Amino acid sequence: MSSRFIHSVSCNLLPGLVLSLVASAVHAAGWPVYGGDPGGRHYSTLADINRNNVDDLQVAWVFRSGDSARDAAAMDNTSTQSTPILLPEAAGSSLVYCTPFNRVIALDPGSGEQRWDFDPQINRGGDRPFRCRGVAYAQDAQSAAAEHCQHRIYLSTHDRHLWALDALDGRPCAGFGNSGSVALYGAAEFAPGDVSNSSPPVIANGVVISGSTVIDFTRAQTPRGTVQAFNAHSGKPIWEFDPLAGHAGSGSANVWAPLSVDAEQGLVFLPTSAPSPDYYGAGRVGDSRYANSVVALELATGKLRWHFQHVRHDLWDYDTPAQPILFDWQRDGVSVPALVQLTKQGLVFALNRLTGESLWEMTEQPVPPSQVPGETAALSQPKPIAPPPLLDSFLMPHDAWGLTPVDRADCRKQLESLHNLGLFTPISEAPTLMYPGSLGGPNWGGGALLAERGTLLINVNNIAFSGRLVPLAAEAFSGNGPPTAGKRFRVVMQGTPYAAEIGSLQSFLGLPCNPPPWGKLIAVDLYGGRIIWETALGSVHEMGPVPVPFHIEWGTPNLGGGIATAGGLFFIAATMDRQLRAFDVDSGATLWRYTLPVDATATPMTYRYQGRQYVVVNAGGHHMFGRGSGDYLYAFGLPP
Amino acid sequence: MTRIIPAVLMLLLYAALGHTTDNNTPDSDATDSKAIDSRVMDSHTTEILVTDHLGNTLPTAMVTASPLVAPKADLSDNGYPPHGVTNQAAVTVTRFTDAQGRVSLPSLQEQHIRVRAQGYRDATVTPAAGVSTLTVALDAMTPEQYIASFPSNVWLSQLTFGGDAELKKTFQLNCAFCHQQASPFMRNERTVEQWLAVFSRMNSYGARLPGDDHQQIAEHLQRELRELRENPQTVPEPKPWEAFLSEIDMTEWPIGDGFSQMHDFLLHPNGFIYVGDNLFDRLYEVDPATGQYTVYKVPHRPGDKIGGILGNRFTVFPKMDNAMGVHSFAVSPRDGNIFITPSMQQALLEFNPQTKAFTLHEMDAGYYPHTIRIDEQDRVWFTLALSSQVARFERDTAQFTLYDLPARSVKEWLILKSLPLLFSIDPENRPQPAPDREGTGLPMPYGIDVAPDGRIWVARLYANDLAVIDPQTDQVSMVDFPYAGPRRLRADAQGKLWVVAFQDSLLVKYDPDNGEFSEYPLPVLNEIPYALNVDRQRGVVWVNGNQSDTLLSFDIATEQWRVYPLPRQRFFTRDVEVDEEDGAVYTSNSHFPSWQTEGGQPTLLRITPLSP
CATH class of the missing domain: 2.60.40.1120 (Carboxypeptidase-like, regulatory domain)
Incomplete structure (x- = not known):
């Protein structure tokens, strides 16, 4: 072997090798960040629990946060979405998570006993639902060993504050911001709830970055979707990024889904949402760049590196809902730093994460024009030539589904009355099919990646919606608040000539008009660009007027994600049947399931502690599902 | 290679x-x-x-x-x-x-x-x-971009459907009516189930892809398009653009919108071009000198519904307003009035370009008035595509005469004879014969032309034959067409018939004098030619290249082709008209739906030699 060859091999392989070693070390330690790793792969190298023994899985411990007892009246306006993280040994080896009211709780990972908690006493004004998907951890390089807050937990709260807490005792870090917290954009300028937070911040290279949630639907001009970066030690602001800077007549394009970071490349990846107002774009002419995009910024400066916009001039509320998944694309002997982005519209985009270029041929799909006066829809939308869409977005009258001929006929009649030209049919004053609707497709649960073979496991919703724009001058119209299960959502879009009326497409029996499964789990071969298998996700046995004592696996709407393990398993709850399931990643077969007290609309996580592998899921229900709430954290393990 | x-x-x-x-x-x-x-x-x-x-x-x-x-x-x-x-x-x-x-x-x-x-x-x-x-x-x-930029036809040329040529022809016949078949829109990876859903949806719109073929076509498309995607280097290059193109000028008049369909049109001696929006019952009168256009809404009878007597197969479309279905045009040599086939009614439309008045001539039989021509005696001839007939309209008496074209089987005869009964049933409940590869019950007389000797020639798309009517004797004769998919035809100055063989990708000449057929392969791969016209003065045949974003010309004397690349991708054309005076040729961009054309806009296009 010549020295030149050795040099070449070293240059090509070492970064990957180093990354692999780092990744392995991280994984072996547990689940240190929200998505399993900073790239959100939702993957664990642990294999103690595997296909052969998963059937023996049992409850190891159960922790209750106390929210249900303490805040019973407010629980109906919560959704429990937290994925705990396991702190490294130096930081106390605690299992740390947050409750919907942003309480942060540290537990003993082996017993579930509480070690500390912190309540930021958030401002609960406004009617925006409460949720908290998790917290972030980092060791502060500027703190001395054993100094308070050398190991920190970061939390973005509903009332727009970024907190830094000591990982060992949960007390605020005095040197960070104003006695442990900094006010984020919108904390003071807007009414409570107009801007809030749901996803955890991300931290890398001494920079902590927070996105936001922004009020949907109700206004033409909502608050900006400003992303902020702070010094992780001091809380001093470093940079801000407004995805719609320079665009008047609009707002939002905020980053409510989890962010990803590539510390080595010094990049942070933002999944931006739709611009306001969601369903009417006459006042925001053009593409609304950088809304509905993946945006790569330099961590240190916030400077734009690249962006990829997956929806131009959004008229469907097709936010970028999921954490960008970072991995090394291995194909034809070539390794490319890659990013895969799931979208509500059911497309899987694989991009070079250094440049934003698509790793599959990108096609421009011609899409229908709008019928709304003054509205100019985009002429085309991007679509990768592969993998295939996760959903077929057409639903023809002859496809109508019903339990009986009568409700099927009802659905068929409804479908015949809807405008429907497939994906990206613009909503208009006439009832229009929205399939998928703003629920997705995929949503914030994201996907789990078996990187070595390029298999991506994705849970998707498969529920058709319909909607229309109601001219405000023509009809007396009053809004009825955010969408909930089975109800049509009616909202006045202030600053526009319209209100929007949106709802799931269902028969008089309350059953969906599209054929089941209504929730799916799909395995995608990213390198082959094909679907490997798909299976129903969820049972409808509890969704009728009276629960039935056996499972009916027709799939259910689902919120929350799943995780894959080296044990050949994929764990997911997310469904409207209170189940936590384990699937075989190769076949999609259900290998194990457990009935929780309430739905668990959160992504599970797994770790090994003192020689035992645990799978943990937060179970507390979701206000949109309307199926009850709780404050449970369940841990499962093999018998000791 | x-x-x-x-x-x-x-x-x-x-x-x-x-x-x-x-x-x-x-x-x-x-x-x-x-x-x-x-x-x-x-x-x-x-x-x-x-x-x-x-x-x-x-x-x-x-x-x-x-x-x-x-x-x-x-x-x-x-x-x-x-x-x-x-x-x-x-x-x-x-x-x-x-x-x-x-x-x-x-x-x-x-x-x-x-x-x-x-x-x-x-x-x-x-x-x-x-x-x-x-x-x-x-x-x-x-x-990668270069190969991806190739037009549909070269990609389509590589699909073999497992070596089943007949299956490919069935696919092309039924699916290339409206769309390019290997554009990026079609090449996107789909599962077999997603392809099956596409076929089901298209048949609900009126396509006739045989049900027995759905599964295997879906499997072939899924597999072969993926193989092409994985081996794009096997896709042949499109024809290079040639030097003569610097000698022409192309003018486009955008008319209508993405929901329109500018189907056929007419060059009128008054200097205007009349274009029919098939989906909105509108007549566009375009002045090519100024670019101005005036729209005339085609009237219909009170109570006529969208889709006319055929029923509306496009209930899910956001916009459609066609109780008549403006289809094909011909001009009277006597007074310049324009005759139009309203394909969704049992009728013939007459438009006076001076008074702008429409007259509806109602028929009591015949279904789907299709392509129309007028002979030197001012008799109006048009095909009736569903009932397999040819209609003759005498202007002086306002009488229709229908010529029955022969059924190919007893079953087909029964289906054709039962059409009045079927059409007496409400469209929503009307049974439809299941499609098969032969198009049983649907021989579909399509193109029509008047030869210099006054005989009327008709092509039957699904039956693969030609009909000829002698107006002197009213005798109908049939000629087997040895190729697949005779769609539209035209006679040249010598009375030779030029026919496009749709799914056989050929230009075919038929000499009625000796009964001989001559085939002329098209200069682009796997084109699926929809229509043609003959510049009788210059001896040039113009052919629609709707899969290759081209218009093709064939010099009859030299048998040389020229390929004209068109200025929009997915430029799906259905009609060609020639200005005999200066040799300019016109076509319209009538992809269905039009919003799938590059720019999302239908246009009328003229190609003009820069120097005559």
Whole structure:
């Protein structure tokens, strides 16, 4: 072997090798960040629990946060979405998570006993639902060993504050911001709830970055979707990024889904949402760049590196809902730093994460024009030539589904009355099919990646919606608040000539008009660009007027994600049947399931502690599902 | 293999130039503004030099000028011009660079310039006011972009359907009625189930893809398109654009919108062009001299519904307003009145271009008035595509005579005879015969023409035969057509019949004197030719190239082809008309739906020789 060859091999392989070693070390330690790793792969190298023994899985411990007892009246306006993280040994080896009211709780990972908690006493004004998907951890390089807050937990709260807490005792870090917290954009300028937070911040290279949630639907001009970066030690602001800077007549394009970071490349990846107002774009002419995009910024400066916009001039509320998944694309002997982005519209985009270029041929799909006066829809939308869409977005009258001929006929009649030209049919004053609707497709649960073979496991919703724009001058119209299960959502879009009326497409029996499964789990071969298998996700046995004592696996709407393990398993709850399931990643077969007290609309996580592998899921229900709430954290393990 | 070599050379050239990759294809919104040099002078024309990024001149680059801002138009009738209102079209002009990479265009004030060349990324430029010369440099495509930019036909040429040629023809016959079949829109990876859903949806719109073939076609498409995607180097290059293109001028008149379908049209001796919007029952009267157009709404009887007697198969479409279904046009040699087939009614429409009045001539039999011609005796002839008949309308008596074309089987005879009974049933509950490969029950007389000797020739698309009617004797004779898919036909000055064989990708000549057929392979791969016309004065046959974004001309004397690349991708054309005076040829962009055409806009297109 010549020295030149050795040099070449070293240059090509070492970064990957180093990354692999780092990744392995991280994984072996547990689940240190929200998505399993900073790239959100939702993957664990642990294999103690595997296909052969998963059937023996049992409850190891159960922790209750106390929210249900303490805040019973407010629980109906919560959704429990937290994925705990396991702190490294130096930081106390605690299992740390947050409750919907942003309480942060540290537990003993082996017993579930509480070690500390912190309540930021958030401002609960406004009617925006409460949720908290998790917290972030980092060791502060500027703190001395054993100094308070050398190991920190970061939390973005509903009332727009970024907190830094000591990982060992949960007390605020005095040197960070104003006695442990900094006010984020919108904390003071807007009414409570107009801007809030749901996803955890991300931290890398001494920079902590927070996105936001922004009020949907109700206004033409909502608050900006400003992303902020702070010094992780001091809380001093470093940079801000407004995805719609320079665009008047609009707002939002905020980053409510989890962010990803590539510390080595010094990049942070933002999944931006739709611009306001969601369903009417006459006042925001053009593409609304950088809304509905993946945006790569330099961590240190916030400077734009690249962006990829997956929806131009959004008229469907097709936010970028999921954490960008970072991995090394291995194909034809070539390794490319890659990013895969799931979208509500059911497309899987694989991009070079250094440049934003698509790793599959990108096609421009011609899409229908709008019928709304003054509205100019985009002429085309991007679509990768592969993998295939996760959903077929057409639903023809002859496809109508019903339990009986009568409700099927009802659905068929409804479908015949809807405008429907497939994906990206613009909503208009006439009832229009929205399939998928703003629920997705995929949503914030994201996907789990078996990187070595390029298999991506994705849970998707498969529920058709319909909607229309109601001219405000023509009809007396009053809004009825955010969408909930089975109800049509009616909202006045202030600053526009319209209100929007949106709802799931269902028969008089309350059953969906599209054929089941209504929730799916799909395995995608990213390198082959094909679907490997798909299976129903969820049972409808509890969704009728009276629960039935056996499972009916027709799939259910689902919120929350799943995780894959080296044990050949994929764990997911997310469904409207209170189940936590384990699937075989190769076949999609259900290998194990457990009935929780309430739905668990959160992504599970797994770790090994003192020689035992645990799978943990937060179970507390979701206000949109309307199926009850709780404050449970369940841990499962093999018998000791 | 020889076709692949230029592609390989292209890739090597690309590698040598050391370009970086990006994802801009000719269809992408994202374009480069690459005007690198310009001079401001007082001039009525602008000269544009097109080069590659190294400064090498690029011949046969397509340069299209369009208004920066479309003229204001009255579109107050559901997004369309009201009846009788005149608007100005946003006229676009396309020319090609010469051997020195130069092209002259009319004054480019307030114009947007798009420059396109094979193997290069589009560039767009907005020249400053008064600019008289402009240099535009194009960046080479990446190898991936280059192959992806190929038109549908070359991709389609590589699909074999497992070697089942008949299955491929069945697919082409039934699926290329409306769409290009291997555009990026179709090449996207789909599961077999997703393909099956596509077929089911298309058949609900009126396609006739046999149910027995759905599964295997879905499997072939899924597998073979994936194989092509994984081995794109096997896709042959499209025909290079040729030097003669610098001698022509293309003008487009955008009319209607993305929901319109500009089907057939007519060059009228009064200088106007009459274009029918098949989906909105509107007649567009276009003045090619000024670019102004006036719209006349075709009337229908009270109570007529969308879809007419056929019923509305497009209930899920946001916009459609066609109780009549304006289809084909012919002009009376006597008084210039225009006769129009309303395919959704048992009727014939007459339009007086002087008074702008419509007259409806109702029929009591026959279904789906289709293509129409008028003979020298001012008799109106048209095919009845569903009932397998030909109609003759005598203007003096306003009487219709129907000629039955023979059924191919007892079953077909029964189906055809039962049509009145079937049509007496409400469209929503009307049973439909299940489609089969032979189109049983649907021989579908389609194209029609009047030969110089006065005989009427008809092509039956599904029956693969020709019918000839002698008006002197009313005798109907049939001629077997030895190719698949005789669609539209025309007679030349010598009385020879020119026919496009739709799914056989051929131009065919039939000599009625000796009964001989001659076939002429098209100059582009796997084209699925929809229609044709004959410039009798110049002896040129013009053929629609709707899979290759081209129009094709065939010189009868020299048997030489020319290929005219069209200025929009997915330029699906269904009719060709020739101006015998100057040799200009017209076609319309009638993709269904139109919004799938590049730019989402239907247009009327004229190709004119720069010097006669």
